[in-house]
Structure formats: structure tokens, C-alpha cells
Amino acid sequence: MQILSGKEVAAHVRGHLKKDIEQIVAKGRRPPGLAVVLVGDDSASQVYVGSKIKACKEAGVQSFEYRLPKNATYLDIQKVLKECIDNDQVDGILVQLPLPPGINTDEVIALIPPEKDADCLTAGNLGRLFKNQHVIAPCTPSGVMEILKYYKHSLEGLNAVVVGRSQIVGLPMAQLMIQANATVTVAHSKTKDLKSLLQKADVVVVAAGRPKFLGRDFFKKDAIVIDVGIHRDENKKLCGDVNTEGLSKSSYSVRWCGADDDCDVVT
Amino acid sequence: MQILSGKEVAAHVRGHLKKDIEQIVAKGRRPPGLAVVLVGDDSASQVYVGSKIKACKEAGVQSFEYRLPKNATYLDIQKVLKECIDNDQVDGILVQLPLPPGINTDEVIALIPPEKDADCLTAGNLGRLFKNQHVIAPCTPSGVMEILKYYKHSLEGLNAVVVGRSQIVGLPMAQLMIQANATVTVAHSKTKDLKSLLQKADVVVVAAGRPKFLGRDFFKKDAIVIDVGIHRDENKKLCGDVNTEGLSKSSYSVRWCGADDDCDVVT
Numbered sequence: 375m376q377i378l379s380g381k382e383v384a385a386h387v388r389g390h391l392k393k394d395i396e397q398i399v400a401k402g403r404r405p406p407g408l409a410v411v412l413v414g415d416d417s418a419s420q421v422y423v424g425s426k427i428k429a430c431k432e433a434g435v436q437s438f439e440y441r442l443p444k445n446a447t448y449l450d451i452q453k454v455l456k457e458c459i460d461n462d463q464v465d466g467i468l469v470q471l472p473l474p475p476g477i478n479t480d481e482v483i484a485l486i487p488p489e490k491d492a493d494c495l496t497a498g499n500l501g502r503l504f505k506n507q508h509v510i511a512p513c514t515p516s517g518v519m520e521i522l523k524y525y526k527h528s529l530e531g532l533n534a535v536v537v538g539r540s541q542i543v544g545l546p547m548a549q550l551m552i553q554a555n556a557t558v559t560v561a562h563s564k565t566k567d568l569k570s571l572l573q574k575a576d577v578v579v580v581a582a583g584r585p586k587f588l589g590r591d592f593f594k595k596d597a598i599v600i601d602v603g604i605h606r607d608e609n610k611k612l613c614g615d616v617n618t619e620g621l622s623k624s625s626y627s628v629r630w631c632g633a634d635d636d637c638d639v640v641t
Numbered sequence: 642m643q644i645l646s647g648k649e650v651a652a653h654v655r656g657h658l659k660k661d662i663e664q665i666v667a668k669g670r671r672p673p674g675l676a677v678v679l680v681g682d683d684s685a686s687q688v689y690v691g692s693k694i695k696a697c698k699e700a701g702v703q704s705f706e707y708r709l710p711k712n713a714t715y716l717d718i719q720k721v722l723k724e725c726i727d728n729d730q731v732d733g734i735l736v737q738l739p740l741p742p743g744i745n746t747d748e749v750i751a752l753i754p755p756e757k758d759a760d761c762l763t764a765g766n767l768g769r770l771f772k773n774q775h776v777i778a779p780c781t782p783s784g785v786m787e788i789l790k791y792y793k794h795s796l797e798g799l800n801a802v803v804v805g806r807s808q809i810v811g812l813p814m815a816q817l818m819i820q821a822n823a824t825v826t827v828a829h830s831k832t833k834d835l836k837s838l839l840q841k842a843d844v845v846v847v848a849a850g851r852p853k854f855l856g857r858d859f860f861k862k863d864a865i866v867i868d869v870g871i872h873r874d875e876n877k878k879l880c881g882d883v884n885t886e887g888l889s890k891s892s893y894s895v896r897w898c899g900a901d902d903d904c905d906v907v908t
Binding site for chain 2: 548561
């Protein structure tokens with residue numbers, strides 16, 4: 375198994391970004407600003423938000439953190455979002471999902487203006503992505519494309535499979551790979567014989583949300599496997615949707631990137 | 642070859658629609674209204690617009706036809722669209738594409754309010770389609786789904802291939818089939834070995850825009866092939882992207898629907 379290090383790609387991207395921002399600031403302009411809105415106390419969301427704030431600091435991006443209690447109302451969230459929208463130091467807004475039950479997520483997302491929609495959550499920006507118009511693509515699929523770019527894996531003409539059909543990962547992932555000229559198959563829980571489908575794939579992006587459910591026998595030799603699943607296993611250790619034990623012991627030269635202590639995905 | 646008759650499906654759908662509309666009108670309410678906007682003198686577009694107006698008449702839908710010369714400006718189109726938007730007898734607006742060169746199509750489409758966007762042309766509605774939100778899906782992919790529904794072909798668990806990745810047909814077609822639980826592959830001009838990909842497909846939707854480029858050897862026995870391509874061949878006869886000569890003579894029981902005099906697609 376060859377490891378495609380998400381950490382290495384993230385450090386590379388942030389290093390470039392830091393230099394660009396330093397140049398902008400040296401010219402007397404303000405650094406870019408990202409507002410992160412977290413509602414409630416979901417533990418995974420708290421980790422994500424913490425990582426985002428940390429990544430902003432490393433790159434020289436100004437971050438604005440808004441934390442609301444889990445019993446916050448739509449009007450409370452609207453008020454915070456208005457503040458982000460009116461703040462001309464904020465270029466992008468990230469509303470951390472999921473929102474607590476009782477809050478209509480679509481109504482909240484519709485409040486984000488497209489030009490400040492940092493995670494392509496709004497219907498308009500998602501539509502622009504599928505129209506091949508210039509838009510900030512969703513973070514996770516963009517991270518996967520960065521990993522492939524960093525390791526100089528061109529997708530042109532390759533057979534790619536995306537496992538998962540979520541609005542935030544699976545579907546935009548497929549679209550970005552179609553734009554990069556891969557032949558893309560979207561597989562999901564109703565797919566029959568996933569194993570034989572994956573065994574023919576040159577590139578597999580796994581975003582199924584099921585811990586360790588794909589083993590080494592699912593991938594062909596030299597396949598590129600990018601696992602965006604992130605879970606805690608029975609020993610509280612980070613794991614993905616792919617069971618890497620078999621992979622690392624195998625003679626297969628699968629090129630793998632996923633969640634463990636050495637190799638987290640780009641965020 | 643078993644023919645899936647697009648004409649039969651269209652007649653069935655329009656028959657039902659006609660009854661529904663008659664009931665609405667009997668209750669004293671107005672019939673639904675569709676505005677069709679044609680700019681320029683593209684011959685194919687004139688045929689399409691003619692068919693749409695005819696289909697409206699058959700179903701009892703009130704149609705509003707706007708024809709503008711090919712030298713119409715953005716402001717001319719905007720004026721007509723404003724009339725359609727303000728007219729409360731118009732429920733849906735169809736802007737016939739392509740628009741003449743010199744007109745920015747995206748700017749014109751952005752004028753259509755989402756609630757009157759009858760062909761899912763706006764970015765917001767296309768995004769809602771990929772978010773699984775309720776939206777009027779684009780006409781051609783919706784027609785294909787109607788054909789499959791009429792012939793009681795459930796897509797659940799089937800391997801489907803869409804040939805073509807356009808915003809108006811290929812990509813939303815893939816999404817509608819993913820929603821119907823098919824495992825969907827999007828193939829296109831950069832796909833390597835299209836033949837072996839198609840030979841494994843249970844369902845193929847061809848929207849490549851290349852006359853007669855797929856022959857009988859591309860499909861497996863019992864495959865369902867829906868060809869939305871529409872062209873004139875060297876004898877000025879309607880044809881699709883599939884060369885049906887081989888298909889009709891073969892012992893293959895391919896279930897086919899496409900453009901010829903007996904079997905046009907639902908519009």
C-alpha cells in the first residue's frame with residue numbers, strides 16, 4: 375500500500391495559501407476572512423470546527439467563530455448569519471451541519487448569499503457546479519481533487535467509482551471527476567455486486583459513512599482509493615469506511631488516503 | 642428488438658393530463674398556462690416549439706407563444722420575459738435554447754423565476770434537483786423516466802449508463818436514475834472502451850448528439866436503450882444516436898426507444 379498523505383497535501387496547500395496571504399497583507403490589504411457557525415454540541419462538529427479554525431490560523435486566514443446553543447431558534451441563527459453577511463471582513467460563511475433537530479436546514483442555508491457560500495451548500499451554487507460555472511466547490515470533494523492533483527494523478531479516461539450519493543460529498547465528487555474527464559459511476563446502498571464494480575475501478579472515492587465496510591478484496595492492483603469516511607472504531611481509534619488492515623498487509627500497491635492518525639483528509 | 646413507443650407514452654401522459662385539466666376547468670378554475678419563448682430562426686428550435694404548442698393544445702394547456710427575431714437584444718428578451726412573469730395565467734416559461742450568438746444564455750436564464758422555470762434551466766432549480774428537493778425536472782430526462790415508468794421497468798439495483806454529460810440531459814438524467822436507485826455511470830467523449838461499458842449495462846440512455854454512432858454490438862441482450870438523440874440522416878430521415886438497422890435485424894431483444902417516424906420521444 376502506498377500512502378497518499380492527506381496531511382502532506384494539506385500542509386502544501388496551506389503553505390502556498392500562507393505565502394499568498396502574506397503578499398496580500400504586505401500590500402496593505404486585509405487577509406481573507408472565514409466565519410464558522412456551529413449550533414449545538416455535536417461532538418464531531420466541534421472537532422471539525424476546531425480543525426477549521428486551526429487551519430485558518432496556520433494559513434493566515436482571519437476566522438470568526440459563532441457558537442450557538444442547541445436550543446437556538448431559526449431567528450437566532452438568522453441574526454448571526456446577518457452579522458456575517460454584513461461584516462465586510464467575512465468572505466466566506468460555513469454553517470456546520472448537521473443543525474439540531476427542529477431547525478429547517480434548507481431554510482438556514484437559503485440565508486447564505488451565494489458569494490459567501492464557502493461550502494457550496496446553497497441550491498444556486500450546487501446548480502452552478504453542475505452547469506460547469508465558476509463556483510467554490512464543496513470542501514470534501516475539492517480536497518479529494520487536491521490530493522489527486524498533488525500526486526499528479528490525471529483522471530482523464532480513468533474509470534472512477536464514488537461510493538455514496540450525498541448532496542455534500544458523493545454527487546459533487548462525481549461531478550468534479552466528470553469535469554476532469556473520468557468515466558464516473560455513482561454506487562450506493564442499493565448497488566448490486568459492489569465488489570465486482572470496485573474491482574474494475576482505477577479510482578475509488580469512498581463516502582458511504584459505514585466504518586471499515588470495504589476490505590482489500592474490493593480493490594484492484596494499483597487502484598487509487600480515497601476514503602473520506604471518518605469514524606471511531608471499537609478502540610476509539612480513527613478509522614474510515616475502508617478496513618486498512620488488509621490493505622497495508624497486502625502486496626497490492628493500492629494508493630490509499632483516509633482517516634487515521636498519520637493521514638487525515640484535507641479540510 | 643422490442644419497441645418502447647415514445648408516442649404511446651406521450652399520448653398516455655397527455656390523455657391523463659387532459660382529464661385532470663378538464664376537471665379543474667369544470668370547477669371554474671383556469672387551465673394551466675405555458676409560455677414558450679423562441680429567439681431567432683433555428684430550424685430545429687422551430688420544430689420543437691411547434692411540437693410543444695401542439696402538445697399544449699392536445700392536453701388543454703393554454704400556450705403563450707413569443708417569437709423574437711434573431712437580432713433581438715437582451716433587453717428585448719428581458720421585456721418579453723417580464724410579460725410572462727407578470728402574467729398570472731402563465732405557470733411555466735420555456736426559453737428555447739440555443740439562443741442566437743451574442744446573447745448571454747446564463748443572463749437570460751437567470752431572469753426566469755424558479756417557480757416558473759418549466760425546464761429546470763435555472764441554477765437554483767438544478768441545484769434543488771441534486772439536493773433531492775421537489776422541483777420540476779428537465780423535460781428530456783423526465784420523459785425518459787416516464788417511458789420507463791409506463792413500461793414498468795423499475796431501475797432499482799440496475800446498472801445504467803448515460804452517454805453524454807450535458808447540463809440539460811446527461812447530468813440530470815443520471816441524477817433521476819440515481820434517485821430511482823440505479824447504479825449510474827456517466828460516459829462521454831473521453832470514455833475509454835465505451836463498447837465494453839455499454840455491453841454490461843441493463844439500461845442505456847444515449848444523449849451524445851452524434852448520429853447513428855452506436856450499433857447493435859454495443860448492447861447486451863434484453864438491454865433497455867433509450868436514445869434521445871435526434872438528427873436527420875443522409876436521406877433526410879429522422880434518426881438518433883443509435884443505428885437501429887442492426888438492432889431491428891438482430892435476434893437481440895433490446896427494448897429500444899428513439900427518434901424515427903413511429904416512435905418519437907416524449908416532449
